[in-house]
Amino acid sequence: MRLSRDWRRVLRRAWSVRLMALAILLTAAEVGVPYLGDLLPARLMSALAGLSAGGAFVARLIAQKEFEDENET
16 A cells, blocks of 8 residues: 555545545544434434445545546546
8 A cells, every 4th residue: 555646635635535534523423412412313423424434435436626637647
């Protein structure tokens, strides 16, 4: 396994990275859900974290415009 040459650019611009960061935040927020009682539906954070992780998977497979110029060479 090798680190990409433009890993800083990928970290800043790739939707897969953004969605995985969101999944991490939502998973961490699950810890506080029991303290909120009836304010949030049960398992909402789990569902949102799962959806964002799934979105990250799809985003990783789809070509993104910011990186198309690099793939053509």
